Amino acid sequence: MELPDPDETSRRDYLRSLVAVGGTAALSACLDLTGDESGSGVPTGDPVERPARQHAWNDALGTDDDGNPRPPEHHVLVPLSLTTTPDADASDTVEAAFQSLERAYAHDPAGLLFTVGYSPAYFAQVSSEKPIPAPEAITTLESPEFDEFDAVVHFASDKAAVVMEAEQALLGETDEPNGVEMDATLEGVFERAEPRRTGFVGPGLPAEHTGLDGVPDSVPEEAPFFMGFRSGFAESQAPEERVTIQDGPYAGGTTMHVESLTLQLQTWFEQDNHFQRVSKIYSPEHGEEELAGDVGEKLGTSTGVAGEIAERTEQDARERGMVGHAQKAARARDDNGTPPLLRRDFNTVDNEVPGVHFLSLQRSIDEFVRVRQAMAGEDLAGEGVGQRLNNGILQYIFVRRRGNFLLPPREDRALLEA
Numbered sequence: 001m002e003l004p005d006p007d008e009t010s011r012r013d014y015l016r017s018l019v020a021v022g023g024t025a026a027l028s029a030c031l032d033l034t035g036d037e038s039g040s041g042v043p044t045g046d047p048v049e050r051p052a053r054q055h056a057w058n059d060a061l062g063t064d065d066d067g068n069p070r071p072p073e074h075h076v077l078v079p080l081s082l083t084t085t086p087d088a089d090a091s092d093t094v095e096a097a098f099q100s101l102e103r104a105y106a107h108d109p110a111g112l113l114f115t116v117g118y119s120p121a122y123f124a125q126v127s128s129e130k131p132i133p134a135p136e137a138i139t140t141l142e143s144p145e146f147d148e149f150d151a152v153v154h155f156a157s158d159k160a161a162v163v164m165e166a167e168q169a170l171l172g173e174t175d176e177p178n179g180v181e182m183d184a185t186l187e188g189v190f191e192r193a194e195p196r197r198t199g200f201v202g203p204g205l206p207a208e209h210t211g212l213d214g215v216p217d218s219v220p221e222e223a224p225f226f227m228g229f230r231s232g233f234a235e236s237q238a239p240e241e242r243v244t245i246q247d248g249p250y251a252g253g254t255t256m257h258v259e260s261l262t263l264q265l266q267t268w269f270e271q272d273n274h275f276q277r278v279s280k281i282y283s284p285e286h287g288e289e290e291l292a293g294d295v296g297e298k299l300g301t302s303t304g305v306a307g308e309i310a311e312r313t314e315q316d317a318r319e320r321g322m323v324g325h326a327q328k329a330a331r332a333r334d335d336n337g338t339p340p341l342l343r344r345d346f347n348t349v350d351n352e353v354p355g356v357h358f359l360s361l362q363r364s365i366d367e368f369v370r371v372r373q374a375m376a377g378e379d380l381a382g383e384g385v386g387q388r389l390n391n392g393i394l395q396y397i398f399v400r401r402r403g404n405f406l407l408p409p410r411e412d413r414a415l416l417e418a
């Protein structure tokens with residue numbers, strides 16, 4: 001892929017495009033621009049200070065003005081394939097590579113947050129156990145492709161240069177990330193697979209992409225996500241403990257599902273009005289009572305859909321002819337009101353198409369499936385809403401790809417012999 005032209009775009013968009021392109025030329029263009037060269041501003045780290053759970057990011061994240069955890073701005077999902085039969089030496093090499101990254105960067109959005117996960121294809125090669133199922137289509141509206149590579153690393157940072165440099169250092173494509181020498185790399189054990197995915201989250205970032213086909217000028221200036229509304233409120237996210245596997249060989253780990261979606265933003269912004277958008281994303285009550293504001297800024301730390309609004313979903317379908325996405329999904333909360341999924345999704349313009357890489361952590365993959373079916377609301381179709389029409393946001397989202405992964409606890413993350 002060609003490098004973007006810095007004169008044709010804003011600084012933030014240019015950085016985002018460099019992350020999407022990846023590779024050494026993009027990294028050096030990024031470092032030229034940001035000056036984040038060795039030792040200048042990116043904190044180094046100490047493996048000893050990293051938490052036992054790979055997915056324990058919340059304590060490191062900053063918060064927004066309301067106190068909701070603020071996701072890192074830049075994300076890369078790097079798919080990997082095994083190039084060797086795993087053994088103890090390979091495992092030591094992989095662990096040494098990860099620890100090198102932990103020395104190079106602090107466990108902080110100003111440094112690097114990352115996880116490594118293993119797919120069903122991986123377990124099929126190394127073990128007779130099947131700790132996670134192969135991905136499948138979950139709804140009748142989709143025929144996705146599936147992730148069939150062996151492992152994936154999710155890199156996240158507020159610094160574009162960090163996600164790019166960490167990725168390249170891990171694969172032996174650059175030396176001394178952030179000025180720190182790598183003791184080992186993944187070379188000889190893993191190689192890159194397809195598809196590499198990238199993305200971004202944060203107020204103002206989606207609106208920077210209105211130059212792209214499929215991203216209308218009407219994306220709100222301050223929106224953190226393409227569809228124009230805030231998401232990831234503290235109250236609607238599972239606590240990290242709720243998504244942590246409690247017993248067995250992977251206790252302390254979690255599972256990850258990655259659903260890649262493309263978005264039909266033209267229809268969303270140009271055929272629907274604000275009232276309809278608020279109703280379809282949160283609930284009809286949010287539309288009628290004007291509870292959300294322009295981009296959800298009125299909602300603080302909670303949408304308030306759990307409980308009565310979620311319980312009224314079927315009635316809203318019959319009587320109002322419309323149901324909200326969050327309202328439907330909240331039907332799948334635990335009996336005590338706790339949400340079972342920890343969503344760490346991000347926007348993308350991979351392949352120049354607006355979309356979302358919906359990355360979700362949960363104790364087991366079947367919990368994801370259960371919540372995703374509640375969101376699909378196939379039970380509501382024919383009850384006043386269609387399969388897609390007025391059924392939350394289903395008319396505007398298209399599932400392209402799914403993958404399931406197991407994220408072992410950090411001490412077993414170089415899981416080469418199951």
Ligand code: HEM
Nearest residue numbers: 227229230231232233236326329330339356358371372375
């Ligand atoms: C383009 C895709 C999507 C967009 C724009 C989107 C947007 C939103 C928004 C704005 C909220 C309300 C804010 C919040 O509670 O944090 C929400 C809630 C939620 N969404 Fe999505 N979402 C998308 C896809 C999905 C998918 C694929 C799932 C999979 C199951 C999902 C599951 C949920 C859940 C579980 C909630 C919280 C419900 C509760 O309060 O318990 N979303 N989403």
